[in-house]
Amino acid sequence: MYDNILYPTDGSQESEAVLAHVRDLAETYDARVHILFVVDSKHSDSSMTLQRDEEGKWETGMVSRGKGEDKGGMSSDKVDVLEVLKREGEMLTQEISTELHEEGYKTATACKKGKPHQVINTYAEDNEIDLIAMGTHGRSGVSRQLIGSVTEKVIRTAQTPVLTARLVE
Amino acid sequence: MYNNILYPTDGSSGANAAFEYALDLATNYDATLHILFVIDAEHIETGMTPRKQTGEDDRRVTGMMKRDEETAGAGSMSRNEDIAELLERRGHQLTDEIASRLIEEGCEATAVVEKGDPPRVITEYAETNDIDLITMGTHGRRGIKRRLIGSVTENVVRTSEVPVMTVRLDGDASKR
Numbered sequence: 001m002y003d004n005i006l007y008p009t010d011g012s013q014e015s016e017a018v019l020a021h022v023r024d025l026a027e028t029y030d031a032r033v034h035i036l037f038v039v040d041s042k043h044s045d046s047s048m049t050l051q052r053d054e055e056g057k058w059e060t061g062m063v064s065r066g067k068g069e070d071k072g073g074m075s076s077d078k079v080d081v082l083e084v085l086k087r088e089g090e091m092l093t094q095e096i097s098t099e100l101h102e103e104g105y106k107t108a109t110a111c112k113k114g115k116p117h118q119v120i121n122t123y124a125e126d127n128e129i130d131l132i133a134m135g136t137h138g139r140s141g142v143s144r145q146l147i148g149s150v151t152e153k154v155i156r157t158a159q160t161p162v163l164t165a166r167l168v169e
Numbered sequence: 170m171y172n173n174i175l176y177p178t179d180g181s182s183g184a185n186a187a188f189e190y191a192l193d194l195a196t197n198y199d200a201t202l203h204i205l206f207v208i209d210a211e212h213i214e215t216g217m218t219p220r221k222q223t224g225e226d227d228r229r230v231t232g233m234m235k236r237d238e239e240t241a242g243a244g245s246m247s248r249n250e251d252i253a254e255l256l257e258r259r260g261h262q263l264t265d266e267i268a269s270r271l272i273e274e275g276c277e278a279t280a281v282v283e284k285g286d287p288p289r290v291i292t293e294y295a296e297t298n299d300i301d302l303i304t305m306g307t308h309g310r311r312g313i314k315r316r317l318i319g320s321v322t323e324n325v326v327r328t329s330e331v332p333v334m335t336v337r338l339d340g341d342a343s344k345r
Contacts, residue, residue: 001193021332024170028197131334136326155307155326155335161190163302165332 002029006129008036008120011063011092014135017167019096022133023105031130032106035096036123037063037089039113043081063088065095086111117153124160133163171198171301177205177291180263183308183319187336191304192271200301201277204267205294206260208284213253257282288324295331303333
């Protein structure tokens with residue numbers, strides 16, 4: 001039933017909550033886990049602020065596992081936000097992939113720019129995805145009561161079943 | 170991981186779309202499948218009108234359920250009782266039919282009919298019955314025209330503490 005499971009993540013806690021389900025389903029069905037990070041193209045014209053990390057590299061503070069911290073500080077004028085996000089996304093997906101791989105899972109990673117729900121759907125279609133598993137809302141979710149717009153769009157448009165889970169505190 | 174899987178259904182094709190996924194998970198996880206039909210309180214309170222089926226005698230149907238093999242109750246009841254009873258009987262018929270088919274196939278299944286506001290009944294049932302996963306269609310009967318995602322499903326995804334697997338009736342790219 002499930003040979004390829006897509007796990008779109010933005011590193012948020014909600015995304016992390018879904019990972020337990022991804023692990024279990026992938027083990028039960030012997031499926032490959034595709035870890036996808038989408039560099040949201042809308043960030044290119046946003047006034048997101050960046051700061052340099054210890055090594056002097058720019059960082060957004062948006063892509064780290066667990067609790068996100070909006071570090072901010074410098075104006076983004078002179079750096080390409082999307083490039084920074086892409087690098088952070090690659091690190092994130094690589095980190096999760098390595099973790100899963102060590103546990104014996106088959107994995108694949110991807111980091112793509114665009115509108116999140118479109119990128120997720122296109123990736124799903126191009127890679128024979130049978131199931132998409134994601135948090136009820138990621139970082140762009142406004143309130144706890146609302147379902148994230150990306151998740152809502154994916155549920156509405158995906159050709160595959162979509163498993164959503166929320167962080168239960 | 171999944172010992173109890175909830176499959177809410179209103180008998181619509183949208184709900185049916187999720188069935189094979191619920192069944193597959195139940196089989197793989199050796200889980201009990203709970204088949205839940207919710208009698209929408211709104212339908213009783215708002216005085217939906219049952220009509221006589223064309224060409225047949227004294228058959229009252231709500232027009233909401235596909236399988237209309239039994240005749241509805243006598244006409245002496247008040248309209249609201251009439252509808253509630255009709256929906257209740259249909260609900261039992263539908264869930265019992267699915268459950269007995271599952272049991273024949275060697276699965277554990279429970280048929281449940283409850284009354285109330287569908288999303289609330291679904292999430293409450295899930296929380297009080299140790300449900301590990303809810304499997305449902307993106308659209309049931311309610312809201313197919315009004316909304317892009319059915320209001321019941323949207324509500325359940327939004328409020329359920331239990332993970333939800335949503336299934337679209339047919340993966341149709343043209344609807345995007």
